[in-house]
Amino acid sequence: MTNSALFMAVFLACAVEAVExxxxxxxxxxxxxxxxxxxxxxxxxxxLAAVVALLGPALSAIPLDGLRLFVGGLxxxxxxxxxxxxxxxxxxxxxxxxxxxxxxxxxxAARRAGVQRRGPVLDWYAFTLSYKGVLLEGLEVAxxxxxxxxxxxxxxxxxxAAVAAVLVxxxxxMAVRAPLSRVPENSMKFAVGVMLIAFGMFWGAEGxxxxxxxxxxxxxxxxxxxxLYALALVALFRRRxxxxxxxxxxxxxxxxxxxx
Amino acid sequence: MIGKLRGFGAFWYxxxxxxxxxxxxxxxxxxxxxxxxxxxxxxxxxWIVVAAVAILLPxxxxxxxxxxx
Numbered sequence: 001m002t003n004s005a006l007f008m009a010v011f012l013a014c015a016v017e018a019v020e021x022x023x024x025x026x027x028x029x030x031x032x033x034x035x036x037x038x039x040x041x042x043x044x045x046x047x048l049a050a051v052v053a054l055l056g057p058a059l060s061a062i063p064l065d066g067l068r069l070f071v072g073g074l075x076x077x078x079x080x081x082x083x084x085x086x087x088x089x090x091x092x093x094x095x096x097x098x099x100x101x102x103x104x105x106x107x108x109a110a111r112r113a114g115v116q117r118r119g120p121v122l123d124w125y126a127f128t129l130s131y132k133g134v135l136l137e138g139l140e141v142a143x144x145x146x147x148x149x150x151x152x153x154x155x156x157x158x159x160x161a162a163v164a165a166v167l168v169x170x171x172x173x174m175a176v177r178a179p180l181s182r183v184p185e186n187s188m189k190f191a192v193g194v195m196l197i198a199f200g201m202f203w204g205a206e207g208x209x210x211x212x213x214x215x216x217x218x219x220x221x222x223x224x225x226x227x228l229y230a231l232a233l234v235a236l237f238r239r240r241x242x243x244x245x246x247x248x249x250x251x252x253x254x255x256x257x258x259x260x
Numbered sequence: 261m262i263g264k265l266r267g268f269g270a271f272w273y274x275x276x277x278x279x280x281x282x283x284x285x286x287x288x289x290x291x292x293x294x295x296x297x298x299x300x301x302x303x304x305x306x307w308i309v310v311a312a313v314a315i316l317l318p319x320x321x322x323x324x325x326x327x328x329x
Contacts, residue, residue, distance in 0.1 A: 069291060074276070076287045076313070081278040084320045093325050139275065197317075201309045208291050209298030210306040218306075226313070233318055237325065 002216065005223070006152050007161045009195035010145045014165035016188045017137040022169055023099045023179040024106060024133030031110035032126035039121060040130025047131075048138045052146060052159075059150040065207050071147040072204020078144065079196025083230055086190035091237035096186055099179035144196070151203055194230060198222040280323060286316040 021044075029037035059067065088094040106129075116124045141162065149158030173180060202212065202219055212218035277284045290312030297305040 069295070073287050073291050076309075077276065077278070077284050080283045080287070080313070080317060080320060081280070083317060084280070084283075084324060087317075087321050088324055091321075093321075197313060201313060204287075204291050205294055205306045205309040208294035208305075208309075210294050210309070211304070212306050213304070229314065230317070233321060236318075237321055240325070 002152060002219065003154065003157060005195060005199075005219070006148050006154065007157060009192055009199070010141070010148055010158045010161035011165045012188045012195075013144050013192045014141045014162045015169055015183075016185055016192065017141045018166050018169035019099065019180045019183050019185060020102075021134045021137040022173045023103050024137075025130045026173070026179060027103050027106035027110055028126040028129040028133075031107045032113075032115075032129075033123035036121050036123040036126035037130040040127040040132075041134050043127070044131045044134025044138065047135055048142050051139070052142050055143075055146055056150070056155055059146060060155075065209075067207070068151060068203040069207030071151050072200050072202070072207050074143070074147060075196045075200030076204055077200075078140065079193050079198075079200050081193075082189050083193030083197060086186055086193050087230060087233050087237060089186045090190065090234045092241045093237060099183070099185075103179040148199070151199075190230065194223060194227045198226045201226075280320045282323070283316055283320050286312055 021041075025037055025041050028040065059071075062070065085094070089096050110125065110129060113125045118124045118127075121127045145158040145162045146155065149155035152158070169180065198219060202222060206212065214221070290309050294305050294308045297303075297308065
């Protein structure tokens with residue numbers, strides 16, 4: 001179970017962030033200069049690879065209990081943030097992430113900026129926009145992939161899941177040549193948040209000296225329990241949103257309809 | 261130089277702690293209490309982290325909805 005869960009969690013997390021990075025790269029290329037945008041994308045990926053190459057061996061050198069405590073804590077913090085955002089969006093308290101809208105606003109901002117050439121880069125704005133987008137969206141999932149992989153002693157599987165997600169998004173993005181606005185990002189974020197919290201609780205508590213009933217099989221209870229708890233919170237906060245304002249209720253209903 | 265260092269610190273704070281610093285503090289406390297409890301008792305202590313998540317998640321969502329009003 002843990003290997004397939006590891007693959008799924010890393011794949012989904014990377015796919016969500018890759019969709020967001022793709023939107024920025026597409027906007028930089030469309031509004032400005034494709035060569036500079038792709039150079040920024042490649043530079044961002046090289047920086048991410050360097051971070052992974054530096055951190056991977058460092059994480060592998062930490063004793064298992066210390067690693068589980070550190071990684072469990074980090075995954076818990078990340079998972080709680082991802083799931084909070086997913087719950088806020090699903091319950092109508094925050095608008096669903098709209099890649100088409102993000103694309104249009106990034107495009108408009110990119111068109112307003114002046115052109116500046118630096119060394120071999122024809123358009124510095126397009127390069128940095130693309131580079132920052134890839135690096136910032138990719139850094140968190142690089143941490144997630146590394147920490148999941150190190151804990152499971154299977155960094156190659158985590159890396160394979162990350163590469164597979166990036167390739168799938170890149171191929172679909174190249175085929176469509178438009179932001180992937182139909183990807184159910186919130187549902188994917190919800191699923192990743194649930195996985196991160198369940199694994200974070202399991203590893204964090206084990207690293208701190210706790211022993212789980214059922215040992216590894218405790219995860220089979222933790223994952224669905226966290227998912228059900230989060231769904232109950234969505235229902236609770238959706239009702240609060242509807243009670244607070246009829247306008248919010250309309251937004252929640254519309255978003256539910258467009259999201260399903 | 262100071263501005264760059266401040267920006268670097270702000271980036272890592274935002275990256276690790278995020279929008280709600282209470283979540284980071286709560287996770288840190290829960291793991292510290294689990295560690296201390298596991299050293300002084302043989303009773304099961306796994307539930308401490310579960311209880312922390314059960315409290316932190318709705319509390320964090322509630323804080324975010326309240327800030328939005």
